[in-house]
Amino acid sequence: MPAETAREFEIVIGLEIHAELATESKVFCGCATAFGAAPNTLVCPVCLGLPGSLPVVNRRAVEYAVKAGLALNCEIAPFSKFDRKNYFYPDLPKAYQISQYDLPLGRDGWVEFEAGDEIKRVGIARVHLEEEAGKSVHSGERLLGSEYSLIDYNRGGIPLIEIVTKPDLRSPLDARLFLEQLRAILHYIGVSDVKMEEGSLRCDANISLRPAGSDELGAKTEVKNLNSFRSLERALAYEAERQREMLLRGEPVGGDTRHWDETRGVTVAMRTKEEAHDYRYFPDPDLVPVVVDAAWVDRLRKELPELPRARRDRFVAQYGLPRYDAEVLTGSKELADFFEACAARYGKPKAVSNWIMGEFLRLLKAEGKEVKDVSLSPAAVAKLLELIDQGVLSGSAAKEVFEEMFRTGREPQDIVRERGLEQISDEQALLPVVDAVIEANPKAVETVRGGEMKAIGFLVGQVMKQTRGKANPKLVQNLLRQRLLEG
Ligand SMILES: [Zn+2]
Structure with missing residues (x-):
């Protein structure tokens, strides 16, 4: 108009x-x-x-x-x-x-x-x-x-x-x-x-x-x-x-x-x-x-749950979440309940929010499911986040584990053990791979030595590839730096 x-x-x-x-x-x-x-x-x-x-x-x-x-x-x-x-x-x-x-x-x-x-x-x-x-x-x-x-x-x-x-x-x-x-x-x-x-x-x-x-x-x-x-x-x-x-x-x-x-x-x-x-x-x-x-x-009034807008505002105040996160998480009561059950078991609400808004919603959508159809337990989600914090799991391996948890409701530790997904945080185990990658990529090595630190990301990626995502990326980065700049 x-x-x-x-x-x-x-x-x-x-x-x-x-x-x-x-x-x-x-x-x-x-x-x-x-x-x-x-x-x-x-x-x-x-x-x-x-x-x-x-x-x-x-x-x-x-x-x-x-x-x-x-x-x-x-x-x-x-x-x-x-x-x-x-x-x-x-x-x-x-x-x-x-x-x-x-x-x-x-x-x-x-x-x-x-x-x-x-x-x-x-x-x-x-x-x-x-x-x-x-x-x-x-x-x-x-x-x-x-x-x-x-x-x-x-x-x-x-x-x-x-x-x-x-x-x-x-x-x-x-x-x-x-x-x-x-x-x-x-x-x-x-x-x-x-x-x-x-x-x-x-x-x-x-x-x-x-x-x-x-x-x-x-x-x-x-x-x-x-x-x-x-x-x-x-x-x-x-x-x-x-x-x-x-x-x-x-x-x-x-x-x-x-x-x-x-x-x-x-x-x-x-x-x-x-x-x-x-x-x-x-x-x-x-x-x-x-x-x-x-x-x-009166009885019926008492049975009413917290309504969506009030709950969203509380999520911002209580969990310190960005308003956008709170809006998405309170989009349905089931999703909001699931978030709160996870947050009650794991102390970093923003990390919980990231996983729910990212992988969880992605998988729900991909499989045409609703929250109630999924057997994933809040305790298992909390456990998974702890495994990441402890350095046992890399981010990409954690996604793989999460997907299996989502499908089967199994415990993250069991999946990690069964698939051999523990992150490699052992220097002695990683050094041979790091050396092989340096050997195989002389051009990138030269660039890094010339002061272009961005190129180190490429080399980290190569090590991650060789270890099928299991290497601890921070450790890999440190090892590469040692080898290329201090060695
Ligand atoms: Zn009838």
Whole structure:
């Protein structure tokens, strides 16, 4: 957007986020919530909406929703209820979704996120509990043009929280940064696995423009199908520009629901947004109201872990880590826990951080694993770092050992012994190799003797090569100096 028009309009964004809760069973029946099961195998009369079946609320789902509300600084309603949101769609067998309308579990919260050096706060209007719909699977790429569609009801009835922000976001980038922070919080508190690629975290965005300095809200457009952080930011940037051009042409904007087409990089109009009363909300007579007393809220509040930003700041203060390290290490709760367990056993936190941010993250990524999949123990990591300190292992040999530890969970001492990786720190063992390298590289030797000390690095490298990385490089350097300069 050119600067002169950027000043004319202000972008106003609010998000609606759906997060599947990571309960073992569904929200109103006992069916399992596992991802990837064969279609229509995780269903029962309740979640299929068969006549005569009755829902019973899953206590754990209520607790997860309350925890999410607390982590987002919401007031928790002591009394709330479930309502039926009526609409007809094949993936909704009852022709209504059980949701919460006028009495959500949580309201009036806020989340802070960082944009550069600035801390920004976004209001949370509400957090409520509802059920997932089933999933339509079309024979073609999408409904339009498909020969047939199939429905998998496994997803139907998985508990879901809907989080609605206030229209406090002012740029597509801020929307993305906020959503990343929200995702981190939900993941930290363990209520959702927040995988955008599997659809367990989804986001719709409302966006409007208004004259800069105005307090009134312009007519908004809702953008759907934002299934990655990148899509969210791109779609909003596109939509802001589209609306700006329309406003400059004097055309009416907003009121429509649009679909983000990731491939073409455009938003496309869907259907006109239904007004709330079209859903004919009314209290679900099959479910009792939800009463969450103060003692229950207190207990859940105590169960909340330290949240990501607080933990990052503590890592800087307590371990003296650079802010960047602290940011990476607290990127997930599991990684932060692993770091702290290692740091508790080995006194140099920065060294621990280097290994985790370097080799550990590299191997996780290369093997497509998560921290919990790895049997590497913090005690073994501490032991490895001690072996390096004691001069038993060179840096490169340590990497080899670390990789084996990562794969097998074995103790570093055993791997070192088995592979014969002990660093050679014995002068008498190294001198013959040093002499052979000097003999074989007269040119480099001449350069070093001529005062070009940089060339000594080449000779050290040759000795390391001859010893397959096992020589103690400091000792090799000293021996070379003795031989070439003092000898
Ligand atoms: Zn069921």
